[in-house]
Amino acid sequence: MKTLGIGIIGAGFMGKTHTYNYINLPLFYDELPFRVKLVGICNRTLSKAERLKEEFGYEFATSNYLDLLEREDIDIIDICTPNNRHYEQIIHTLEAKKHIYADKPICITNQEADNIVNKVEGAGVVHQTAFHNRFYPAILKLKMLLNEGFLGKPVSFRAVYYHSSNINPKKYRGWRQSMVESGGGVLFDMGSHVIDLVYHLMGEYDRMCMQSVILYPKRPDKNGKMTKVDTEDHVLINAKMKNGAFGTIEASKIIAGSNDDLDLELYGTQGAVKFKLMNPSFLWIYDAREEDSPIGGNRGYKAVETLNKDPDSKSNFPGPRFNIGWLRGHIGSQYNFLKCVYENRQAVPSLKDSVYIQKIMNKLYLVNNKEDWVSV
Numbered sequence: 001m002k003t004l005g006i007g008i009i010g011a012g013f014m015g016k017t018h019t020y021n022y023i024n025l026p027l028f029y030d031e032l033p034f035r036v037k038l039v040g041i042c043n044r045t046l047s048k049a050e051r052l053k054e055e056f057g058y059e060f061a062t063s064n065y066l067d068l069l070e071r072e073d074i075d076i077i078d079i080c081t082p083n084n085r086h087y088e089q090i091i092h093t094l095e096a097k098k099h100i101y102a103d104k105p106i107c108i109t110n111q112e113a114d115n116i117v118n119k120v121e122g123a124g125v126v127h128q129t130a131f132h133n134r135f136y137p138a139i140l141k142l143k144m145l146l147n148e149g150f151l152g153k154p155v156s157f158r159a160v161y162y163h164s165s166n167i168n169p170k171k172y173r174g175w176r177q178s179m180v181e182s183g184g185g186v187l188f189d190m191g192s193h194v195i196d197l198v199y200h201l202m203g204e205y206d207r208m209c210m211q212s213v214i215l216y217p218k219r220p221d222k223n224g225k226m227t228k229v230d231t232e233d234h235v236l237i238n239a240k241m242k243n244g245a246f247g248t249i250e251a252s253k254i255i256a257g258s259n260d261d262l263d264l265e266l267y268g269t270q271g272a273v274k275f276k277l278m279n280p281s282f283l284w285i286y287d288a289r290e291e292d293s294p295i296g297g298n299r300g301y302k303a304v305e306t307l308n309k310d311p312d313s314k315s316n317f318p319g320p321r322f323n324i325g326w327l328r329g330h331i332g333s334q335y336n337f338l339k340c341v342y343e344n345r346q347a348v349p350s351l352k353d354s355v356y357i358q359k360i361m362n363k364l365y366l367v368n369n370k371e372d373w374v375s376v
């Protein structure tokens with residue numbers, strides 16, 4: 001059986017998440033035709049990488065990612081570092097002819113984005129971005145319904161992604177609150193997911209505009225020194241799509257009472273759909289073609305039990321009737337990538353798809369807090 005060797009760069013939150021999924025993939029997808037092997041883990045602070053090596057069975061730990069690229073038994077490089085490291089690591093990985101699973105946003109500037117596209121052409125490797133929201137069973141079902149024309153003509157949408165993590169003024173200033181390290185604020189961090197999801201479901205963007213807010217312009221650093229914050233906490237985007245639909249996209253880390261609230265609503269001439277990430281086992285659908293009499297007929301929103309039903313899984317471990325959580329989208333996303341690597345075909349969403357999202361976000365910064373709209 002073919003073995004796919006993994007090397008992860010970045011042993012933080014996402015490094016652990018991706019590790020969890022590589023280990024557990026065979027439980028969720030039965031009779032995999034390939035085996036996944038955790039070979040190398042890299043982190044700038046070596047002790048963090050060594051901890052993952054000890055706990056999860058990587059063969060070696062390093063603080064220099066070039067060590068991963070030299071290894072013949074590593075087929076896949078999985079990039080889980082802060083945003084400003086992605087570009088260099090992607091370029092070196094492409095040069096080393098390794099397959100790439102890269103977390104979002106894949107880079108920062110348009111120049112970097114163009115260079116990635118140029119390098120990817122003819123590189124002969126499979127690449128995917130970790131836009132994992134595309135892979136919840138409810139979103140797979142939603143995409144299927146849209147392909148069948150369930151909505152009729154798309155009319156409008158509302159997509160929000162809310163966290164409350166930046167409300168506390170004492171929260172220290174991490175790399176996400178520094179433009180130099182992150183390249184962008186909540187737009188890059190959470191907005192990228194929603195902009196991708198709307199793109200995936202509604203097609204290409206036409207015109208957009210954006211307003212944003214920084215709640216606290218200074219935060220304490222790890223030593224308590226008040227330090228400048230130059231990345232936004234909240235964005236509100238208006239968007240007109242090429243299919244004629246229009247809508248709003250919000251991403252925020254300053255919404256009291258929210259946790260990981262990604263809510264999506266799509267409206268068309270024949271129906272409507274709603275998805276809530278905090279309740280990801282269901283897809284709410286409304287079919288305007290249903291009879292509304294007598295006394296309302298059967299017309300009304302229906303909660304479709306998408307639960308843990310993945311068409312690529314036989315047993316749907318731990319069973320098709322169980323509730324799913326946030327990790328399920330990541331497991332589906334990594335499975336999609338590995339299957340494409342095994343079958344030697346390009347994965348979607350590819351690095352080129354995320355270059356499209358990157359350029360949209362960079363255009364939005366050009367009209368940030370202005371009255372202007374920008375054509376995409």
Ligand SMILES: NC(=O)c1ccc[n+]([C@@H]2O[C@H](COP(=O)([O-])OP(=O)(O)OC[C@H]3O[C@@H](n4cnc5c(N)ncnc54)[C@H](O)[C@@H]3O)[C@@H](O)[C@H]2O)c1
Pocket residue numbers: 009010011012013014015042043044045048063065080081082083085103104105130131132189
């Ligand atoms: N898809 C998602 O759901 C999702 C969720 C969170 C974060 N992310 C993305 O994942 C990436 C990582 O985010 P995170 O939350 O894991 O951050 P994190 O701060 O928890 O982890 C980043 C790790 O990278 C290490 N690191 C920094 N520079 C390095 C270098 N040059 N070489 C090796 N290691 C280095 C740090 O020491 C740290 O351990 C970001 O781009 C973020 O946008 C995606």
